[in-house]
Structure formats: C-alpha cells, structure tokens
Amino acid sequence: MNYYLRKTIIFAVTLFCVAAINFLLFTVIPGNAALSRLGTEATPEKIEQLSKSYGLDKSIPERFVSWLGGAVTGDFGMSSVYPTRTVSELIGKRLPVTAGLAFISLLLIIIISIPIGLVGSKKPGGIIDRITDISALAFMSIPSFILGIVITVVFGVVLRWFVPGSYTAPSESFFGYVGCLIFPALSIAIPKTAMTVRFLKASVRRELSEDYVRTARAKGNTRDEVLSHHVLKNSLLPVITFIGLIVAEVMAGSIITEKVFDLDGIGMLLISSISKRDMNVVQAVVMYIAATVVTVNFIVDMIYRKVDPRT
Amino acid sequence: MKKKLISFFMILQIVIAAALCGCTGGTNGDGPEQQSGSDSSVRYGGKITVGITQDLDSLDPHKAVAAGTEEVLINIFDGLIKVASNGDFVPAVASSYEISEDGLKYAFTLRKGVKFHNGKEVTAEDVIYSLKRVAGLDGTPDPEVLVKSAFSVIKEINKTEDGVEVILSEPATELIGFFTCSIIPCDYDAQETAPVGCGPFKFVSYEPMRSIVLEKNEDYYIEGVPYLDGVTFKISADTDAAFLELMAGGIDIFPYLTADQANQLKERYNIEYGTMNLVQALFLNNAREPFTDVRVRQAICYALDRQGILNVVAEGRGEVIGTNMFPTFSRYYDASLVDKYPTDTAMAKKLLADAGYPDGISFTITIPSNYDFHVKTGEVIVEQLRAAGIDAKIKLVEWSSWLSDVYAGRDFESTIIGLDSELAPSDILRFYPSDSSKNFINYSNSEFDEIYAKAKKTADEGEKTRLYKRLEAILTEDAASAYIQSPAQLVAVNKEITGYTFYPVYVQDMSTVAYLK
Numbered sequence: 001m002n003y004y005l006r007k008t009i010i011f012a013v014t015l016f017c018v019a020a021i022n023f024l025l026f027t028v029i030p031g032n033a034a035l036s037r038l039g040t041e042a043t044p045e046k047i048e049q050l051s052k053s054y055g056l057d058k059s060i061p062e063r064f065v066s067w068l069g070g071a072v073t074g075d076f077g078m079s080s081v082y083p084t085r086t087v088s089e090l091i092g093k094r095l096p097v098t099a100g101l102a103f104i105s106l107l108l109i110i111i112i113s114i115p116i117g118l119v120g121s122k123k124p125g126g127i128i129d130r131i132t133d134i135s136a137l138a139f140m141s142i143p144s145f146i147l148g149i150v151i152t153v154v155f156g157v158v159l160r161w162f163v164p165g166s167y168t169a170p171s172e173s174f175f176g177y178v179g180c181l182i183f184p185a186l187s188i189a190i191p192k193t194a195m196t197v198r199f200l201k202a203s204v205r206r207e208l209s210e211d212y213v214r215t216a217r218a219k220g221n222t223r224d225e226v227l228s229h230h231v232l233k234n235s236l237l238p239v240i241t242f243i244g245l246i247v248a249e250v251m252a253g254s255i256i257t258e259k260v261f262d263l264d265g266i267g268m269l270l271i272s273s274i275s276k277r278d279m280n281v282v283q284a285v286v287m288y289i290a291a292t293v294v295t296v297n298f299i300v301d302m303i304y305r306k307v308d309p310r311t
Numbered sequence: 312m313k314k315k316l317i318s319f320f321m322i323l324q325i326v327i328a329a330a331l332c333g334c335t336g337g338t339n340g341d342g343p344e345q346q347s348g349s350d351s352s353v354r355y356g357g358k359i360t361v362g363i364t365q366d367l368d369s370l371d372p373h374k375a376v377a378a379g380t381e382e383v384l385i386n387i388f389d390g391l392i393k394v395a396s397n398g399d400f401v402p403a404v405a406s407s408y409e410i411s412e413d414g415l416k417y418a419f420t421l422r423k424g425v426k427f428h429n430g431k432e433v434t435a436e437d438v439i440y441s442l443k444r445v446a447g448l449d450g451t452p453d454p455e456v457l458v459k460s461a462f463s464v465i466k467e468i469n470k471t472e473d474g475v476e477v478i479l480s481e482p483a484t485e486l487i488g489f490f491t492c493s494i495i496p497c498d499y500d501a502q503e504t505a506p507v508g509c510g511p512f513k514f515v516s517y518e519p520m521r522s523i524v525l526e527k528n529e530d531y532y533i534e535g536v537p538y539l540d541g542v543t544f545k546i547s548a549d550t551d552a553a554f555l556e557l558m559a560g561g562i563d564i565f566p567y568l569t570a571d572q573a574n575q576l577k578e579r580y581n582i583e584y585g586t587m588n589l590v591q592a593l594f595l596n597n598a599r600e601p602f603t604d605v606r607v608r609q610a611i612c613y614a615l616d617r618q619g620i621l622n623v624v625a626e627g628r629g630e631v632i633g634t635n636m637f638p639t640f641s642r643y644y645d646a647s648l649v650d651k652y653p654t655d656t657a658m659a660k661k662l663l664a665d666a667g668y669p670d671g672i673s674f675t676i677t678i679p680s681n682y683d684f685h686v687k688t689g690e691v692i693v694e695q696l697r698a699a700g701i702d703a704k705i706k707l708v709e710w711s712s713w714l715s716d717v718y719a720g721r722d723f724e725s726t727i728i729g730l731d732s733e734l735a736p737s738d739i740l741r742f743y744p745s746d747s748s749k750n751f752i753n754y755s756n757s758e759f760d761e762i763y764a765k766a767k768k769t770a771d772e773g774e775k776t777r778l779y780k781r782l783e784a785i786l787t788e789d790a791a792s793a794y795i796q797s798p799a800q801l802v803a804v805n806k807e808i809t810g811y812t813f814y815p816v817y818v819q820d821m822s823t824v825a826y827l828k
Contacts, residue, residue, distance in 0.1 A: 043748055047719075049454040081368070082519045083455070084503045090519060156559040163561035165545070165552060167521070262552035264521045272366070272520055275681070277711050 003305065011298050018290040019071065023064050026279050034080075067283070076284035081276045087284045090269060096170055097265035100177060101257070102250035104185035105192070109246065113193045117200030118227060124205060132197060139194035148187040148260035155183055165262035184261040188254050192246050199242050203235035210234075237308055244300035251296070252289040353809060353825035358541040361819060362553040362565040366520050366546050371502040372493035373445055374455045378731055378817045383544050385818040386525055387428075388493035388508035391419050391438065394734055398639065398815040400487055404433055404494050404509060405474065414482030414770045417490070421474040425532045427496050428513040435470040440497035442468050442477065442490075461489050461738070482768045484775065488735035511537040511822035520546055525821075538810070538825030557803055564811060566819060568801040570626040580803040584628070585813030587800045589729030590635050590739065591685070593676065593692060593793040598753035599724050601672050608790035610662035612652035614699035615692065617795050619654075624687045628799040634783040635730070636739055637797040639815040643736045645780045648787045659699040671700030674724040677717055680707040684798065685727040692727070718751050729798065734816055736779045737767045743786065754791045 034050035051057055055066075070077060076087035120132030156164045162183055168176030207213065208231060216226045255267030266285060273281040365379035372388045375381055391405040402408065405419035425433040443449040446465050447458035466480040479486070499507055506514045509532070512525035526541045545562060547553035554572050556562045557580070573582045595602040595611065602608055617631040630638050633648035663671060678689045689705045696703045703725075708716065717723040732739035741747060744763050745755040759782060766778035787794075804811045810823040 046454065053454060079519075083369075085519060093518060152555050152559075156555065160559060163556065163559045165547060165556040166561055259548055259552070262548050262556065264518075268520065268548065275709060275711065 004302070007298060007301055011294055014294050015287075015291060018294075019068060019287060020064070022283055022286045022290070023067065024060075026283060027060055027063075029277075071284070071287060076287075077280045079273075079278055079281050081273070081278040081281075087280050090281060091266065091284060091288060094265050094269050096177075097167065097181070097258070097263055098251065098254070098267065100170070100181045101185050101188065101254060101263070101265065102247065104178065104181055105189040105250055106243070106247060108185060108189035109193045109196055109243070112189070113196035113200060116193075117197045117204065118232065120197065121201045121204040121208070122223065122227065124208070129201075132201070136194040136197045136201075140191050140198070142191060144187050144191055144254075145256045145260050147190055148184070148257055151183050151187050152261065167263060181263075184254075184257050184263055187260070188250060188257050196239065196242065196246075200235060200239050203238050204231055207231045207235045237304070240303060240307070241300055244296050248293040248296040251292045352828055353538060354828045355538050355825070356540050357538075357826040358543070359539060359563040359805070359808060359821075359824065360543045360545050360561065361821065362547050362556060362562040362567075363544050363819075364547050364550055364553060364567055367517070367523060369455070369503060370506045370514070370517060370523075371456075372495065372506070372508070373441075374453075374457060374503070376457060382817050382819045383523060384493070384506070384508075385510070386512040386542065386821050387506055387510045387514055388495070389510045390491040390493055392487065392490050394488075394491060394814055394816050394818075396812050396814050398641075398734065400491075400734075403491075404438070405490075408487070408490075410484070410487065412770065414484040414768065415479050417477040417479075417486065418471065419474045419476070419490075422532060425509050426530050427499075427509050428507045428528060429496065429499065431496055433494060433496075433509055435475050437497045438475050438494055439468050439470065441492065441494045442475075444495075445492045459489055459492070461486060461733075461735070482770060484768065484770045485735045485737055488733050488738070491734075512542060515541075522546055531822075533822075537822040539821060542821045542824075544819075563805040563808055564802065564819075564824070566800065566802045568803055570628065570801065573801045573803070576803050579806070581806055583802045583804055583811055583813070585800045585802065586630065586637070586639060587729065587731075587798045588637055588639055588815055588817060589731050589798055590632065590637055591688065591727070591729040591795045591798055592635070593725055593727055593795065594752050595725045595790075595792050596721065596723055596752055597755065597791065598721075601666065601668060601674075602724070604666045605789055606662045606666040607668065607672065608793070609652065610659040610666070610699065611696070611701065612790050612793045613655045613659040613662065614696050614701060615652075615793055615795070616654040616695055619695065620688055620691045621796055623691045624684065625799060628801075629796045630799070631796050632794050634787045634794055635743070635791070636736070636779075636783050639797075640734075640736060640739070643776055643779045643783075645783045648783060651787050652790070656699045659701075663700070671702060673702035673704070675704050675706050677706045677708055677713065677723045677726045679710045679713040679728070681710050682728075685729070688795065689727050721751050721753060727795075731817055737763070740779070740782055743782075743791065752792060754786075754789075756785060756789060759785050 034047050034056060055063065067077070074088055079085050079087055079090055082090065116132055120129055123129060152164045155161045162180060167180050170177040204227075212230065213226055216230055217223070221229070252266070254265075255271060257263070258265045258267040259271075266288065269281065270285045273285065363379065363383065365377060367375070367380045367383060368377045369375045369380065370384070372381070372384045375384060389403045391403060392400045392408060393403040395401045402422070404422060404425055406422040407420045409418045410416070411418075419438070421433065421435060421438065427433060427437075440449070442462075442465075444456055445459050446462035447456070448465065448468075452458065461483070464479045464481050464483045464486070465477055467478045469476050469478070493508060495502060496507055511528055511531045511533070513528050515524040515526050517523040523544045523546075524541065525543070527537055527539060531537065545556070547556060550567055550569060550572070553562060553565055553567075557565050557576065568576070568582070576582065593611065593615070595608055597603065597608075618627070621627050621629045621631065631649055632638065633651050634645065636644050638644050638646070663669070676689050676692065678685050680686065686705070686707065693703045693705060713726070717726050730739065730742065740763060742749050742751065743754050744750060744760050745757070746760070762778055762782055762785070766775055766782065769775040769778060800813070802811060807827055808824060809827055810825050812820055812823050814820065
C-alpha cells in the first residue's frame with residue numbers, strides 16, 4: 001500500500017509543479033490578452049480598461065491562487081478571445097475529436113501490431129521475420145504528416161471517400177463520427193504500429209531465449225502453444241509501458257495530424273490559443289495534457305505492479 | 312459595415328490577382344442582384360459552404376475588430392446604407408438620406424416594415440441606440456465596443472417624423488460611409504452569443520474555430536433576395552487545408568486562393584478575380600535612423616521594382632500603387648503617382664551617398680509570420696534592395712507581437728503589412744496625421760496635417776478631391792513609406808454557383824449568390 005500512496009503523492013506534486021511553472025511561463029511572454037483583443041484599435045486607456053476587466057491588474061500570486069482554486073473544480077474561467085465561452089466548454093467540444101482519434105488509433109495499433117509481432121517472431125531469421133522487420137522500419141520512418149497528406153490526397157481528393165476537414169459529432173451520427181476520424185487515426189496508427197511491432201518482436205525474441213521456453217517445449221508443448229501461453233504474457237510487459245506512452249501522446253492532442261486533416265481538436269485549440277494569447281485556454285490545455293500524461297503513467301505503474309509484483 | 316485596419320487576412324498563403332493592365336477587378340457585374348430576380352438561369356434554395364481562414368473575433372458587429380469577421384457578419388447585419396458593388400452608397404435600412412449643404416446634418420428616412428430576425432420591427436429607437444453605441448455616446452460605454460472616432464463629431468441624434476437625424480458639431484462631409492455600421496435591436500443583449508440583425512441571413516449557430524451557420528431570412532426587405540436557404544462559413548486552419556477541402560468538394564466558395572492554387576483549380580472551379588482593397592507597403596519608421604532622412608526613404612523607393620514583386624509573388628496580378636490609396640477609390644486615387652519612383656538603382660545609390668551613406672545602409676524588416684503573402688513580398692524586397700547596396704534582414708514575429716511592438720509600441724525599423732479602410736478617403740489616410748494614435752510610422756508633416764483637417768470638412772466635392780490628391784502627392788513626395796501594391800484577390804467558386812460579387816470593401820456577400828438551374 002505504501003507503494004501506491006507514494007505514487008499518488010508524487011502524482012499530485014507533479015501536477016502542482018506543472019501548474020505553477022505553466023502559470024509563470026505565460027506571465028512572462030510578451031503580449032497580453034487585452035492587447036490581442038483590441039488589435040489595431042488599441043489605445044493605452046482601452047488596454048488598461050480591458051486588462052482590468054480580465055483581472056490582469058492583480059499580482060501574480062493572487063492570480064495564481066484564484067486560478068488554481070478554479071482549476072481544481074474544473075472551472076478555468078472564460079476564454080478571453082471568445083468572451084461568451086467558458087474554457088471548459090471550448091475544451092469539452094474538442095475532446096470528442098481528440099479522444100476519438102486516440103481511441104481509434106489505439107485500437108488499430110493493438111489489433112494490427114500484436115498478431116504481426118507474434119507471427120513475425122515465430123521463426124527468427126525466417127522470411128516472415130525479415131519482411132515484418134523491413135516493413136516496420138519503413139513505416140516508422142514515414143513522418144505522420146507525410147502519411148496524412150498522402151491519405152488525404154488518395155482517399156479524400158482522388159477517391160473521395162471522406163472530406164478532409166469535415167467533422168460529424170457523435171451525437172449526430174456515430175458512423176459519421178467514426179468515418180471522419182478513421183483516416184486521420186490511420187495516419188497516427190501506422191508509424192506507431194510499426195514501432196510497436198518492432199518493440200514486441202524484440203521482446204518476444206528475448207523471451208524465446210529464456211530457459212522456461214526450453215522447459216515448456218521439453219514438456220511436449222508445440223511452438224505455438226508456448227508462444228501464446230507463456231511467451232505472450234511476458235513479452236507484453238514492456239509493451240504496456242510503450243503503449244502507455246502512445247496513449248499519453250495521442251490523448252494530449254495530435255497537433256500535426258489535426259492540422260493536416262484540419263480537425264478541430266485539442267491540439268488545434270492549443271496552437272490557436274497560443275497565437276491569440278488566450279491564456280486561460282492555454283493554461284487549461286497544458287494542464288489537461290500534463291494531467292493526461294501523468295495519469296496515464298500512474299495507471300501504467302499500477303498495472304505493472306499488479307501484473308509483475310517483482311518491480 | 313466594414314471598417315478596420317490592418318488587413319487581418321489569412322494565414323498560410325494568400326491570394327493575388329488582377330493584372331496591372333486593365334483587370335482592376337473591383338466589380339463583377341453578373342450577380343443576380345443586377346438581374347433583379349427576373350433571371351431564369353438561377354434557382355432558389357440550396358445550401359453552400361464558404362471557406363474562410365480566420366476565426367471570428369466577436370459576433371457582436373460593434374465589437375468585431377478583424378476585417379475577416381466583418382466580411383462574414385455583413386450577411387447578418389445591415390446598416391442604414393450599404394455599399395454597392397460599384398462603390399456607390401445605396402439605401403438599406405434607411406430608404407433615403409439627405410446631407411445638409413453645410414455638412415452639419417444627416418437626415419435618414421427609415422424604410423417601412425424592416426424586421427429584425429426576432430420578428431421585431433426596426434424603429435428609430437433601434438437606429439439611435441445602434442448609432443450611439445458605435446459613437447460611444449450611450450451613458451456607460453461597453454469597453455469592448457469599438458468606438459468609431461469618425462463619429463466623435465456627432466453632437467446629437469434625434470428622432471424625426473419618419474426617421475432619424477444626426478446633428479454634427481462641425482462639418483464632416485464624408486461621414487456617410489460610416490453609416491454602413493450595423494443596426495441592432497435596442498432591447499436585445501445577447502448579440503455575442505446569438506446575434507440578431509436585419510440582414511439577408513439569420514444566425515443559426517457558431518462554434519469557435521469550426522464554423523458559423525446561417526439560414527435564409529425569409530422576411531428580408533429586398534424582394535427576391537437571398538437565393539440560398541443556408542450558408543455555412545467553415546473555418547479552416549489555413550489556405551492549404553482549405554485547398555484540400557476544395558479539391559475534395561467540401562467547400563463551394565473560397566475567397567483566398569494563391570495564384571498557384573488557382574491554376575490547379577481552373578478545371579473544377581470558376582476562378583473570379585477581384586481586389587483586396589488593401590494598401591500593401593514597406594512601411595518605414597520615419598522617426599528611426601536612417602529613415603529620418605527623406606533621401607534614404609526615396610532611395611528605397613527607387614531601389615524597388617514593384618512590378619517585379621508582383622510577378623514573383625502573384626504571377627503579375629495585383630495593381631502597383633505609388634501612394635497610400637487604392638485604385639478602387641477611383642475618384643480620389645491619383646494614378647500618376649505610380650511613376651514617381653521608377654526602378655533606378657543608380658539613383659538610389661546616389662541618394663544614399665548624398666544622405667551620408669555612401670556604403671549603403673542595413674535595417675530590419677519586421678513581418679507578421681502568419682501573413683505568408685507579406686513574408687514572400689519581403690523576401691523579394693530583400694533581394695531587390697541588395698542590388699542597391701542596401702542590406703535588409705527579415706525578422707518574423709507573431710501577429711500579437713506585431714500588434715504590441717510594431718503597431719502599438721512603434722518599436723521597429725520597417726515592416727510590411729496591408730492597410731484597409733472604410734469607404735472614405737479620410738479613413739485610409741488616418742495613419743498619417745502627426746497626432747494620430749494610428750500613426751505607427753511616426754510620419755510628421757505639418758502641411759499634411761493642415762490639409763487633412765481641411766479636406767475632412769470640405770463640402771465641395773471638386774475641392775475635396777483636389778485636397779485628397781494633394782495629400783497623396785505629399786506622401787509620395789516625402790516617400791513616407793515605400794508603397795507597393797493593392798493585392799489582387801482570387802476566388803474559387805463552384806461551377807454550379809453564380810452571383811459571387813466583389814465590393815470595394817472587404818465583404819463576402821452571400822445574398823446575391825445562387826445555384827444555376
């Protein structure tokens with residue numbers, strides 16, 4: 001129990017530090033929300049007036065405390081660029097895009113990489129082993145934005161299977177929702193699948209040389225039985241960590257993929273809020289990303305401990 | 312309904328078109344409006360998607376800063392008058408208007424039976440409320456409402472028998488262009504979430520960074536308009552993303568094509584050419600060495616080959632200018648100023664030597680990085696200046712840094728930007744009076760100040776035109792900045808759609824757009 005308690009405390013402290021650093025960083029960046037809002041109509045009086053209404057005239061510690069208080073309850077205040085929207089609303093509307101992308105691509109990664117990884121490592125040095133190795137290397141070397149452009153041109157412009165940039169909310173049509181996300185998800189999934197395959201193969205190879213494999217074979221198990229009953233579980237352990245990293249990465253918003261497919265998700269919200277100096281939104285999104293990464297790691301730690309109590 | 316300043320235009324590549332030789336763009340005469348509804352080639356109904364690359368900064372028309380917002384809101388809101396495609400002011404919510412000879416009184420007769428989208432009739436109270444709000448005359452002004460400084464001459468606004476009259480404290484003869492500002496209901500306070508106006512389209516929904524959806528206003532006061540049942544303005548991340556959507560058929564009209572993109576789309580879309588109505592220039596900080604010396608500024612003008620710039624960045628489309636005025640202001644525009652500084656490297660070197668810089672000068676050009684068009688222009692300029700022994704470097708900054716450092720802080724050596732304007736000559740020249748808060752280049756010339764103040768008050772049209780042309784000439788003679796071009800605009804329009812119309816102001820008017828039968 002001590003282990004879990006310690007991990008939880010570290011989890012909380014990490015989040016607090018991220019919150020503090022992120023808050024401070026954005027107070028030193030030049031430009032502020034009031035100026036950005038007024039554009040070329042800015043005059044010193046107007047800037048002062050608007051800064052005051054945004055609460056920018058208070059001291060930094062004061063602002064931090066009130067912000068942190070709100071953040072704990074999920075209230076990040078109003079967006080300064082969209083004065084009629086709360087920050088939570090802006091993020092909430094974009095979460096289905098990013099979460100959908102993350103979920104679909106994760107599903108693709110798992111259902112493609114595990115069978116390929118296992119089949120590929122059945123006969124080390126065999127033809128399937130080599131083909132999977134080489135193609136995995138090839139696919140992981142393609143940056144996802146190149147894949148994204150290729151997919152857009154082939155499936156969007158030439159075949160017209162989907163319209164890049166269109167988005168259907170899951171509440172309108174579930175299939176429409178999956179349909180508009182599947183191609184972007186593919187561009188995220190392909191390089192990551194290739195990486196997972198290589199990772200899994202290396203792990204299987206390592207396990208296959210272990211003594212228990214020889215023992216299991218000696219007891220009369222076929223190669224396939226050993227692979228699926230004994231080796232798979234052990235070789236998946238390091239893969240869990242790796243997939244955890246991927247989950248954290250895609251949940252945090254795949255900025256490049258969203259940009260290439262013109263999807264309005266968390267990543268796009270982050271970039272556009274940064275360029276518009278919408279501090280409240282940027283801070284909330286950074287907190288969201290940090291919280292996601294820290295939480296996923298926390299969960300991976302927990303699973304790991306459960307599956308393999310030795311660590 | 313348009314106003315504003317710096318062309319907030321679009322993120323990755325921008326548009327350009329209209330060759331110097333003739334195709335000034337400006338108007339496109341085959342909108343259904345001109346055919347007054349009797350045209351049998353178009354049909355009613357249907358919905359379209361228009362691609363835009365800039366998000367809206369407010370749905371309240373009086374709070375919108377960006378030109379890119381007003382070009383959309385024009386479809387929801389109408390003013391007392393509006394600008395026709397040929398640049399004339401035509402009555403809108405007002406059925407007629409009259410300006411007293413001394414320029415002290417503007418009287419508007421309201422059109423009968425104009426209704427807001429919420430069903431309420433437009434009354435004199437609404438008009439007075441709207442005008443006072445924009446003029447900053449309503450008791451406790453909302454700090455976010457952009458008060459039009461041109462309205463500062465308003466003394467009082469009164470209700471009359473059939474409309475309203477605006478009394479001024481001093482003569483202002485070209486104030487009429489500002490009465491295009493949106494009329495909004497006086498008893499409605501949710502403009503920012505669910506805007507209500509009396510324009511051709513009603514607001515349906517808006518999601519930041521995603522889209523704004525409009526539907527037909529069945530009760531629009533112009534018979535037979537609009538044609539479409541609905542319009543969605545889809546906000547794309549940049550012109551590249553929008554281009555892919557065009558190729559995939561997700562967008563019907565896209566107003567910000569680059570020349571390259573236009574070439575690729577020619578077979579699938581009609582490409583229409585217009586102008587952006589911007590003054591693009593290499594703006595020089597007149598208070599910064601070495602630009603304090605007029606000879607240095609002139610040397611830069613001589614060093615530039617403006618047509619060469621257009622050829623590189625826009626395949627020769629756009630119109631070369633020589634002063635701070637764009638050609639669509641035909642009445643006030645002095646075309647002869649274009650040739651004041653022909654490309655002459657030897658002359659540029661000589662002027663620099665005379666000014667005490669025989670070895671040339673070096674300076675920085677600060678450019679907002681989101682305006683690819685200006686960045687490209689800058690790259691060409693750097694090369695051209697090098698030939699005259701001038702060493703210029705480009706410094707890219709974010710748009711918000713540009714606003715704070717260059718525009719508000721005036722801390723720069725030179726910059727490239729496009730300026731836009733209301734349809735009033737005093738508005739496009741508002742950057743130059745020495746006491747103007749918008750004078751970011753620190754230009755100062757007492758003769759200019761004097762004539763500018765006088766021109767604004769002059770009632771006689773001939774005299775007014777003469778004075779404005781003189782102001783333009785002063786800017787050119789002083790080489791206040793190196794004026795480059797009025798960039799062209801390329802618009803892709805679905806081949807099944809007709810009626811896209813260009814205006815001398817920055818708007819996307821969908822009321823004249825219709826599907827072909």
